[in-house]
Amino acid sequence: MPSPALQATRALLPLLLAVAGFFHGHAVAVAEEKSLIHLDGKPADPFARSPAKLLAFVFARTDCPVSNVYAPEIQRLHQEFAPQGVEFWLVYPDRDETPEMIKRHLAEFKYPCAALRDPGLGFTKRARVNMTPEVALFRPSGELLYHGRIDDRYADFGKVRPAPTCRDLSIALAAALAGKPVPRATGPATGCFIERLHP
């Protein structure tokens, strides 16, 4: 027969865990949850009632030089694939980037799509993205089809091809639209880590 002390401990364990967890603000706050918000601060759910065939989320930050270099390519991809039913979104995971900064960034770099913030990193984790720029491709159902780099132009920092030899995201978009298996990215992305993902 367990002792009263052990019985009490067992009974209280869930409460203890919850209380202990309450005091770990940082670790718990970065829990996996829906955390996308519009620039006006209201919760965002781009999947809800989306008529698109696919949703492409481009993770960016205003001061990542690699992310910025890809702005014309994002414009090109939008031009090619938006008419085919792909809905493009920019996602800014850096909680220090204010809506005003983001609006300026959108205008400066002529992004053709709307922007969301993910300060809680819940969606970033769901999208399995680790840095900017990376892209996550979803079906409206929420099925993640692709996550990773846009192309292979950056082999590494300081090792940049004059032009990409493999346009991973284009290939993934075309395959997904055609109902075919979506290939994985052929290599790792290069860019600015989303460092709060792994404190």
Place this chain on the structure above:
Amino acid sequence: MRAGVVVAIVFSVLTGVLSAKERPRPNAPTFNRDVAPIVFTHCVGCHHPGGTAPFSLATYADVKKRAKLIARVTGSRYMPPWLPEPGHGKFIGERRLSDDEIATLDRWAKAGAPQGAAPDLKVKPQWPDGWQLGTPDLVITLPEPFWLPAGGEDVYRNFVIPGSIDRDRFLRAVEFRPGPTTAIHHAFVLLEHTGQARLRAASQTEPGFPGMDTAGAGSPEGMFLSWQPGKQASEAPPGVATLVQANTDFVLQLHMQPTGKREKIQPTVALYFTDQPPTRAPFIALLRSVDIDIAAGATDYAIEGSYRLPVDVELVSILPHLHYLGKELRAWAELPDGSRRELLWIKQWDFNWQGDYRFAEPELLPKGSTIRMRYTYDNSAGNPRNPHQPPRRVTYGLESDDEMGELWLQLIPRDPAEREVLKRDYIAAVGLPDSISWARAMLRKNPKDAARRSGLAASLLSMGKVDEAKAELEQAVADDPALAEPHHLLAHLYVRQNDVPRAKAALQRSVELDGKNFKSQNDFGFLLLSLGEIDRAIEHLEKAVALNPNDGLAQRNLARARAAKKP
């Protein structure tokens, strides 16, 4: 009671486990004590608000949010950008982290980037504010901005700043500022005093003219004026200053990389002069190969070059130049006593960070030393910087997807009186043969390039190879009857052969085809003067002086012609 104790113990253990990540690990580096001294010394020169880098690293918050990135780029030595290996030349402005510093940054990132105790922060970030050398004597800029497109490949373009100096001046220092853009990746400040660069730019629809061919603009004699982000201002060595003639044009050769948005390009250049004439005159020597021919797929194609010094020299600065396929560079000197002096070793060339390197103390190389260079190239698909994917055969050329292999050396003879000895020896041993090889390399690419063929002929004439020169000039005339220069050079050839009528006819044809060449106007005027045709001589000599007011020879000839006209 015992239940309460157990609860307390369990609670404490759980909170302790879950809090571990928030407490700094014992002996982990902290920002205040260990990281700030590194970052504030080696990084904020570029990475500060308004700096040439795309983001600032001037505060703990800035650095913390990029801790892993910093560990990654310093671990690979991508940052700070410094190509030369230690122990092979000691240079001013070295930007290299020690292995310990790199390890500290890595451990700090892995420890969660803790800030540390406030009293441990004993350094402040500092960066140049204002011009590095104080108030400039003159600041020049492009007459109009150039707009770099948002995307696409790198852009190489030359911008002319016409005639900014009202009298001959001695230039002692230059500082280049890119302006509020991160698009300029490196720059060369060049001089041009014949007007040819200005003419080339005038033929374009946008400011400047494209490519690596600078239309004759070159480094000021004795100074390398290169710039990359973070580079200190370029100052001439003690006793050295370069003469810049009045109305000289400055040409800024810029290598620009699109940033994702349209960029306004309008850099400024601060000029510092001295009234003290130079007491020492550097000589710029160039070792290179123009016979580069790299097969597709080759991973270790090599070139070599050498020059044996005829006099004692100080080697003050060194400037390597290769394009995107460049791999490993070595330069060294073999001294007469059999010893070897390492001058430069770059294990992995990066075209984006090219520039000149000034020795902290000039390398003293005695007479009889041989300076050697060896460069390798990677033209395989495994080289991500390869401009051709798939790879293809690459030869020497001026475009960025051609290849080059140059080592520029700033030499100062220990005895100023021996500068002419050095110059004559270098021209005979290296300069003239190289100019012939270079012209032939250019003609292999374009056999119908009559202008290059004329240049080849000029070099052959300098070496006394008259028959070869004549054959090349006759071919140039056949390939391009409208080109003036072959006729100009044929005139020189005929003068050598004492065939004055043919020389006169050739110069007549030359100025008819191109009335804006001050040299041919001067030569024709001088020939007419020698033939007693004074009025026509004055006419052409006045044109020469008007085209190039800096041409002292034309001015003297004109004075003689005018004197000859007087009754």
